[in-house]
Amino acid sequence: MTRYQSVLIVDDDPTQITLLTSYFIAMGARKVDGATNAAEAVSKLLEHGPDIDLIVTDLQMPKMDGLEFMRNIKDTEFAGKFAIVSGVKADLIGHAARLAKMHSLDFIGQIKKPITKDSLDAVFLKEHGDKDKPTSERGSVITQDAFSLAMRTGEIIAHYQPKVSVKTGKIEGAEALARWIRSDGTMVPPEDFVRFASNAGRMNELTFHLFDTVLKDLPRFVDHCPELKVAINLDAENIRNRALPDQFFDRMNMRGIKPKNLSFEVTESNILDLDVTTLEVLSRLRVFDFDVAVDDFGTGSSNIQTLRDFPYSELKIDKTFISDAITNAFSKETVKAAVGLARQLDMNIVAEGVEDIATWEMIQELGVDQAQGFLVSKAMPRDDFLRFITENPEGIHLRAA
Secondary structure: OOOOOOEEEOOOHHHHHOOOOOOHHHHOEEEEEOOOHHHHHHHHHHHHHHHOOOEEEOOOOOOOOOHHEEEEEEEOOOEEEEEEEEEOHHHHHHHHHHHHHOOEEEEEEEEEEEHHHHHHHHHHOOOHOOOOOOEEEEEEEOOOHHHHOOOHHHEEEEEEEEEEOOOOOOOEEEEEEEEEEOOOOOOOOOHHHHHHHHHHOOHHHHHHHHHHHHHHHHHHHHHHHHHHEEEEEEEEOHHHOOOOOHHHHHHHHHHHOOOHHEEEEHHHOOOOOOOHHHHHHHHHHHOOEEEEEEEEEEEOOHHHHHHHHHOOOEEEEEEHHHHHOOOHHHEEEEHHHHHHHHHHHHOEEEEEEOHHHHHHHHHHHHHOOOEOOOEEEEEEHHHHHHHHHEEEEEOOOOOOO
Protein backbone atom coordinates (compact mmCIF):
# COMPACT_ATOMS: atom_id res chain seq x y z
CA MET A 1 0.00 0.00 0.00
CA THR A 2 1.46 3.36 -1.05
CA ARG A 3 1.53 6.32 1.33
CA TYR A 4 0.29 8.52 -1.56
CA GLN A 5 -3.50 8.54 -1.69
CA SER A 6 -4.08 11.50 -4.03
CA VAL A 7 -1.63 11.93 -6.91
CA LEU A 8 -1.37 14.56 -9.66
CA ILE A 9 0.62 13.55 -12.77
CA VAL A 10 1.77 16.37 -15.07
CA ASP A 11 3.01 15.28 -18.52
CA ASP A 12 2.18 16.33 -22.08
CA ASP A 13 2.32 12.67 -23.14
CA PRO A 14 -1.03 10.95 -22.38
CA THR A 15 0.70 7.55 -22.56
CA GLN A 16 2.99 8.50 -19.66
CA ILE A 17 0.00 9.66 -17.65
CA THR A 18 -1.74 6.35 -18.32
CA LEU A 19 1.31 4.31 -17.30
CA LEU A 20 1.86 6.28 -14.10
CA THR A 21 -1.85 6.19 -13.27
CA SER A 22 -1.83 2.40 -13.54
CA TYR A 23 1.24 2.23 -11.31
CA PHE A 24 -0.24 4.32 -8.50
CA ILE A 25 -3.68 2.68 -8.71
CA ALA A 26 -2.00 -0.72 -8.39
CA MET A 27 -0.14 0.57 -5.36
CA GLY A 28 -3.40 1.57 -3.68
CA ALA A 29 -3.79 5.27 -4.44
CA ARG A 30 -7.34 6.45 -3.88
CA LYS A 31 -7.30 9.11 -6.62
CA VAL A 32 -4.91 9.76 -9.52
CA ASP A 33 -5.48 12.85 -11.67
CA GLY A 34 -3.62 13.90 -14.81
CA ALA A 35 -2.79 17.20 -16.46
CA THR A 36 -1.33 17.41 -19.97
CA ASN A 37 0.21 20.82 -19.36
CA ALA A 38 1.52 22.73 -16.36
CA ALA A 39 -1.04 25.53 -16.58
CA GLU A 40 -3.83 22.96 -16.20
CA ALA A 41 -1.94 21.46 -13.24
CA VAL A 42 -1.71 24.86 -11.53
CA SER A 43 -5.50 25.27 -11.92
CA LYS A 44 -6.05 21.88 -10.31
CA LEU A 45 -3.72 22.80 -7.45
CA LEU A 46 -5.49 26.11 -6.86
CA GLU A 47 -8.71 24.15 -6.45
CA HIS A 48 -7.53 20.97 -4.74
CA GLY A 49 -3.94 21.69 -3.58
CA PRO A 50 -4.38 20.77 0.11
CA ASP A 51 -5.90 17.40 -0.82
CA ILE A 52 -3.06 16.29 -3.14
CA ASP A 53 -0.16 14.54 -1.42
CA LEU A 54 2.10 13.85 -4.43
CA ILE A 55 2.94 15.63 -7.70
CA VAL A 56 4.88 13.79 -10.41
CA THR A 57 5.93 16.12 -13.24
CA ASP A 58 7.77 16.10 -16.53
CA LEU A 59 10.16 18.95 -17.36
CA GLN A 60 9.71 19.40 -21.12
CA MET A 61 6.16 20.65 -21.76
CA PRO A 62 4.69 23.32 -24.07
CA LYS A 63 3.60 26.78 -22.87
CA MET A 64 4.82 26.30 -19.27
CA ASP A 65 7.72 23.89 -18.68
CA GLY A 66 8.36 21.95 -15.50
CA LEU A 67 10.80 24.52 -14.12
CA GLU A 68 8.25 27.32 -14.45
CA PHE A 69 5.67 24.99 -12.93
CA MET A 70 7.76 24.64 -9.76
CA ARG A 71 7.80 28.40 -9.31
CA ASN A 72 4.01 28.62 -9.72
CA ILE A 73 3.30 25.86 -7.17
CA LYS A 74 4.16 28.24 -4.32
CA ASP A 75 1.03 30.26 -5.14
CA THR A 76 -1.15 27.26 -4.30
CA GLU A 77 -1.83 25.45 -1.01
CA PHE A 78 -0.03 22.27 -2.08
CA ALA A 79 2.10 20.85 0.76
CA GLY A 80 2.71 17.27 -0.36
CA LYS A 81 5.66 15.41 -1.91
CA PHE A 82 7.19 16.28 -5.29
CA ALA A 83 9.00 14.11 -7.86
CA ILE A 84 10.40 14.56 -11.39
CA VAL A 85 10.04 12.07 -14.25
CA SER A 86 11.75 13.28 -17.41
CA GLY A 87 13.69 12.30 -20.52
CA VAL A 88 16.14 15.21 -20.42
CA LYS A 89 19.82 14.65 -19.68
CA ALA A 90 20.64 13.40 -16.20
CA ASP A 91 22.64 16.51 -15.26
CA LEU A 92 19.69 18.77 -16.14
CA ILE A 93 17.35 16.61 -14.04
CA GLY A 94 19.82 17.06 -11.21
CA HIS A 95 19.72 20.84 -11.58
CA ALA A 96 15.92 20.73 -11.68
CA ALA A 97 15.93 18.67 -8.47
CA ARG A 98 18.07 21.30 -6.78
CA LEU A 99 15.72 24.03 -8.01
CA ALA A 100 12.76 22.15 -6.53
CA LYS A 101 14.45 22.16 -3.11
CA MET A 102 15.23 25.86 -3.43
CA HIS A 103 11.51 26.46 -4.04
CA SER A 104 10.92 24.66 -0.69
CA LEU A 105 9.15 21.75 -2.39
CA ASP A 106 9.31 18.45 -0.51
CA PHE A 107 11.39 16.77 -3.21
CA ILE A 108 11.67 12.98 -2.89
CA GLY A 109 13.37 11.83 -6.10
CA GLN A 110 13.96 11.93 -9.83
CA ILE A 111 13.39 9.26 -12.50
CA LYS A 112 14.87 9.16 -16.01
CA LYS A 113 12.58 8.13 -18.84
CA PRO A 114 11.84 5.54 -20.10
CA ILE A 115 10.28 4.57 -16.79
CA THR A 116 10.35 1.05 -15.35
CA LYS A 117 8.63 -0.39 -12.31
CA ASP A 118 11.99 -0.75 -10.57
CA SER A 119 12.88 2.90 -11.17
CA LEU A 120 9.47 3.99 -9.85
CA ASP A 121 9.74 1.69 -6.83
CA ALA A 122 13.18 3.11 -6.05
CA VAL A 123 11.60 6.50 -5.43
CA PHE A 124 8.01 5.86 -4.37
CA LEU A 125 8.54 2.76 -2.21
CA LYS A 126 12.10 2.86 -0.98
CA GLU A 127 12.22 6.59 -0.28
CA HIS A 128 11.88 7.00 3.51
CA GLY A 129 11.96 3.18 3.81
CA ASP A 130 8.24 2.81 3.05
CA LYS A 131 8.58 -0.90 2.24
CA ASP A 132 9.85 -1.65 5.69
CA LYS A 133 7.85 0.73 7.88
CA PRO A 134 4.57 -0.27 9.46
CA THR A 135 1.58 1.71 8.22
CA SER A 136 1.30 3.58 11.53
CA GLU A 137 4.70 5.19 10.84
CA ARG A 138 3.90 6.39 7.33
CA GLY A 139 2.62 9.95 7.09
CA SER A 140 1.47 11.33 10.41
CA VAL A 141 -1.59 13.42 11.15
CA ILE A 142 -0.30 15.95 13.66
CA THR A 143 -2.53 18.29 15.65
CA GLN A 144 -1.63 21.30 17.76
CA ASP A 145 -2.67 19.46 20.93
CA ALA A 146 -0.71 16.31 20.05
CA PHE A 147 2.42 18.35 19.32
CA SER A 148 2.13 20.25 22.63
CA LEU A 149 1.53 17.03 24.56
CA ALA A 150 4.56 15.35 22.93
CA MET A 151 6.85 18.08 24.18
CA ARG A 152 5.23 18.24 27.60
CA THR A 153 5.46 14.48 28.20
CA GLY A 154 8.96 14.04 26.77
CA GLU A 155 8.00 12.11 23.63
CA ILE A 156 10.11 14.55 21.60
CA ILE A 157 13.71 13.89 22.59
CA ALA A 158 17.22 14.46 21.26
CA HIS A 159 19.26 11.90 19.35
CA TYR A 160 22.96 12.60 18.87
CA GLN A 161 25.06 11.93 15.75
CA PRO A 162 28.79 12.02 16.53
CA LYS A 163 31.36 14.24 14.83
CA VAL A 164 34.90 12.89 14.97
CA SER A 165 38.33 14.24 14.11
CA VAL A 166 39.46 13.01 10.70
CA LYS A 167 43.09 13.16 11.88
CA THR A 168 42.79 11.29 15.17
CA GLY A 169 39.35 9.64 15.23
CA LYS A 170 38.61 11.35 18.56
CA ILE A 171 34.99 12.19 19.33
CA GLU A 172 34.84 15.98 19.30
CA GLY A 173 31.15 16.74 19.01
CA ALA A 174 27.67 15.72 17.96
CA GLU A 175 24.65 17.10 16.18
CA ALA A 176 21.44 17.05 18.24
CA LEU A 177 18.45 15.92 16.17
CA ALA A 178 14.84 16.04 17.35
CA ARG A 179 13.03 12.68 17.37
CA TRP A 180 9.38 12.04 18.29
CA ILE A 181 8.86 8.58 19.74
CA ARG A 182 5.32 7.87 20.87
CA SER A 183 4.51 5.92 24.04
CA ASP A 184 3.68 2.85 21.90
CA GLY A 185 7.19 2.93 20.40
CA THR A 186 6.26 4.20 16.92
CA MET A 187 8.19 7.14 15.53
CA VAL A 188 6.74 10.23 13.89
CA PRO A 189 8.99 11.01 10.88
CA PRO A 190 11.11 14.10 11.62
CA GLU A 191 10.25 15.64 8.25
CA ASP A 192 6.56 15.47 9.22
CA PHE A 193 6.68 17.13 12.62
CA VAL A 194 9.38 19.65 11.68
CA ARG A 195 7.26 20.72 8.69
CA PHE A 196 4.24 20.94 10.98
CA ALA A 197 6.14 23.13 13.44
CA SER A 198 7.36 25.37 10.63
CA ASN A 199 3.93 25.76 9.04
CA ALA A 200 2.27 26.34 12.42
CA GLY A 201 4.77 29.01 13.49
CA ARG A 202 6.06 26.82 16.32
CA MET A 203 9.71 26.34 15.31
CA ASN A 204 10.93 28.59 18.14
CA GLU A 205 9.02 26.41 20.57
CA LEU A 206 10.48 23.20 19.12
CA THR A 207 14.00 24.67 19.06
CA PHE A 208 13.85 25.74 22.71
CA HIS A 209 12.45 22.34 23.69
CA LEU A 210 15.40 20.65 21.97
CA PHE A 211 17.82 23.19 23.46
CA ASP A 212 16.54 22.52 27.00
CA THR A 213 16.76 18.77 26.39
CA VAL A 214 20.39 19.11 25.31
CA LEU A 215 21.17 21.23 28.38
CA LYS A 216 19.86 18.40 30.59
CA ASP A 217 21.88 15.76 28.72
CA LEU A 218 25.16 17.67 28.32
CA PRO A 219 26.58 17.42 31.87
CA ARG A 220 26.76 13.62 31.63
CA PHE A 221 28.54 13.86 28.27
CA VAL A 222 30.99 16.52 29.44
CA ASP A 223 31.93 14.43 32.50
CA HIS A 224 33.52 11.95 30.09
CA CYS A 225 34.48 14.31 27.27
CA PRO A 226 35.06 17.86 28.62
CA GLU A 227 35.64 19.48 25.21
CA LEU A 228 32.61 17.91 23.53
CA LYS A 229 30.55 20.40 21.50
CA VAL A 230 26.88 19.65 20.72
CA ALA A 231 25.34 21.44 17.74
CA ILE A 232 21.70 22.51 17.48
CA ASN A 233 20.01 23.42 14.21
CA LEU A 234 18.44 26.85 13.79
CA ASP A 235 15.53 27.53 11.47
CA ALA A 236 14.77 30.76 9.59
CA GLU A 237 12.10 31.54 12.22
CA ASN A 238 14.71 31.21 14.98
CA ILE A 239 17.26 33.55 13.46
CA ARG A 240 14.69 36.28 13.05
CA ASN A 241 14.08 36.31 16.81
CA ARG A 242 16.26 39.14 18.18
CA ALA A 243 15.96 37.85 21.74
CA LEU A 244 17.39 34.41 20.80
CA PRO A 245 21.03 34.92 21.94
CA ASP A 246 20.00 36.27 25.36
CA GLN A 247 17.43 33.51 25.82
CA PHE A 248 20.00 30.82 25.02
CA PHE A 249 22.65 32.37 27.24
CA ASP A 250 20.29 32.80 30.22
CA ARG A 251 19.15 29.17 30.01
CA MET A 252 22.77 27.97 29.88
CA ASN A 253 23.83 30.09 32.84
CA MET A 254 21.04 28.59 34.94
CA ARG A 255 22.53 25.12 34.32
CA GLY A 256 26.20 26.08 34.38
CA ILE A 257 26.78 25.10 30.74
CA LYS A 258 29.65 26.83 28.92
CA PRO A 259 29.48 28.19 25.34
CA LYS A 260 32.43 25.98 24.35
CA ASN A 261 30.13 22.94 24.71
CA LEU A 262 27.38 24.26 22.40
CA SER A 263 27.23 25.42 18.80
CA PHE A 264 24.57 26.20 16.22
CA GLU A 265 24.01 25.17 12.62
CA VAL A 266 22.10 27.22 10.06
CA THR A 267 21.06 25.53 6.81
CA GLU A 268 22.28 27.64 3.92
CA SER A 269 18.90 27.57 2.16
CA ASN A 270 17.28 29.12 5.27
CA ILE A 271 19.10 32.41 4.62
CA LEU A 272 18.51 33.84 1.16
CA ASP A 273 18.90 37.55 1.93
CA LEU A 274 21.11 39.54 4.23
CA ASP A 275 18.86 41.46 6.61
CA VAL A 276 19.63 43.41 9.76
CA THR A 277 17.89 41.00 12.17
CA THR A 278 19.60 37.87 10.84
CA LEU A 279 23.02 39.51 10.86
CA GLU A 280 22.47 40.81 14.41
CA VAL A 281 21.32 37.43 15.79
CA LEU A 282 24.18 35.45 14.24
CA SER A 283 26.76 38.07 15.21
CA ARG A 284 25.55 38.16 18.82
CA LEU A 285 25.76 34.36 19.04
CA ARG A 286 29.42 34.68 17.99
CA VAL A 287 29.96 37.50 20.51
CA PHE A 288 28.68 35.11 23.20
CA ASP A 289 31.49 32.72 22.06
CA PHE A 290 29.22 30.19 20.35
CA ASP A 291 30.40 28.60 17.13
CA VAL A 292 27.97 29.03 14.24
CA ALA A 293 28.11 26.70 11.23
CA VAL A 294 26.68 27.06 7.75
CA ASP A 295 25.03 23.66 7.20
CA ASP A 296 24.52 21.80 3.90
CA PHE A 297 26.96 24.14 2.16
CA GLY A 298 26.59 24.04 -1.62
CA THR A 299 22.85 23.33 -1.74
CA GLY A 300 21.51 26.86 -1.23
CA SER A 301 21.43 29.82 -3.57
CA SER A 302 24.21 31.96 -2.14
CA ASN A 303 27.29 29.79 -1.52
CA ILE A 304 30.40 32.02 -1.39
CA GLN A 305 28.27 35.11 -0.73
CA THR A 306 26.90 33.33 2.35
CA LEU A 307 30.39 33.03 3.81
CA ARG A 308 31.20 36.63 3.00
CA ASP A 309 28.01 38.12 4.46
CA PHE A 310 27.50 36.11 7.65
CA PRO A 311 29.78 35.52 10.68
CA TYR A 312 30.23 31.76 10.42
CA SER A 313 33.02 29.85 12.15
CA GLU A 314 32.35 26.42 10.65
CA LEU A 315 31.47 25.05 7.22
CA LYS A 316 29.61 21.74 6.79
CA ILE A 317 29.91 20.33 3.28
CA ASP A 318 26.63 18.77 2.18
CA LYS A 319 26.45 14.99 1.95
CA THR A 320 25.26 15.12 -1.68
CA PHE A 321 28.80 16.21 -2.63
CA ILE A 322 30.64 14.03 -0.10
CA SER A 323 28.79 10.79 -0.90
CA ASP A 324 29.78 10.64 -4.57
CA ALA A 325 33.04 12.62 -4.55
CA ILE A 326 34.98 9.40 -5.19
CA THR A 327 33.27 8.78 -8.52
CA ASN A 328 32.00 12.23 -9.53
CA ALA A 329 34.68 14.70 -10.62
CA PHE A 330 32.41 17.73 -10.17
CA SER A 331 31.52 16.73 -6.61
CA LYS A 332 35.17 16.19 -5.73
CA GLU A 333 36.17 19.57 -7.14
CA THR A 334 33.31 21.17 -5.19
CA VAL A 335 34.59 19.59 -1.97
CA LYS A 336 38.16 20.73 -2.73
CA ALA A 337 36.98 24.27 -3.45
CA ALA A 338 34.92 24.39 -0.24
CA VAL A 339 37.87 23.17 1.82
CA GLY A 340 40.18 25.75 0.22
CA LEU A 341 37.70 28.56 0.84
CA ALA A 342 37.10 27.55 4.46
CA ARG A 343 40.84 27.33 5.06
CA GLN A 344 41.30 30.92 3.82
CA LEU A 345 38.56 32.04 6.22
CA ASP A 346 40.00 30.04 9.15
CA MET A 347 36.82 27.97 9.51
CA ASN A 348 36.42 24.47 10.92
CA ILE A 349 35.41 22.04 8.14
CA VAL A 350 32.95 19.15 8.61
CA ALA A 351 32.09 16.55 5.97
CA GLU A 352 28.54 15.18 6.20
CA GLY A 353 27.49 11.80 4.83
CA VAL A 354 30.77 9.89 5.24
CA GLU A 355 29.72 6.29 4.72
CA ASP A 356 32.81 4.31 3.67
CA ILE A 357 36.55 4.08 4.20
CA ALA A 358 37.38 5.38 0.71
CA THR A 359 35.45 8.60 1.40
CA TRP A 360 37.12 8.90 4.81
CA GLU A 361 40.56 8.61 3.22
CA MET A 362 39.64 11.18 0.56
CA ILE A 363 38.49 13.85 3.06
CA GLN A 364 41.57 13.07 5.17
CA GLU A 365 43.76 13.77 2.14
CA LEU A 366 41.87 17.00 1.40
CA GLY A 367 42.34 18.31 4.95
CA VAL A 368 38.78 18.14 6.30
CA ASP A 369 38.71 18.55 10.08
CA GLN A 370 35.72 16.45 11.16
CA ALA A 371 33.54 13.68 9.75
CA GLN A 372 29.90 12.87 10.37
CA GLY A 373 28.00 9.96 8.84
CA PHE A 374 27.01 6.32 9.06
CA LEU A 375 30.65 5.13 8.84
CA VAL A 376 31.11 6.68 12.28
CA SER A 377 27.59 6.17 13.64
CA LYS A 378 23.95 6.98 13.04
CA ALA A 379 22.16 9.34 15.43
CA MET A 380 21.68 7.71 18.86
CA PRO A 381 19.51 8.25 21.95
CA ARG A 382 21.19 9.91 24.94
CA ASP A 383 22.22 6.73 26.78
CA ASP A 384 23.60 5.09 23.63
CA PHE A 385 25.60 8.20 22.80
CA LEU A 386 26.96 8.31 26.36
CA ARG A 387 28.01 4.67 25.99
CA PHE A 388 29.64 5.50 22.63
CA ILE A 389 31.72 8.21 24.32
CA THR A 390 32.75 6.08 27.29
CA GLU A 391 33.67 3.06 25.14
CA ASN A 392 35.86 5.13 22.79
CA PRO A 393 37.87 7.47 25.04
CA GLU A 394 40.81 7.46 22.62
CA GLY A 395 38.62 7.79 19.56
CA ILE A 396 37.19 5.41 16.97
CA HIS A 397 39.38 3.09 14.89
CA LEU A 398 38.26 2.43 11.33
CA ARG A 399 39.44 -0.46 9.20
CA ALA A 400 38.74 -1.24 5.56
CA ALA A 401 36.29 -4.10 5.10
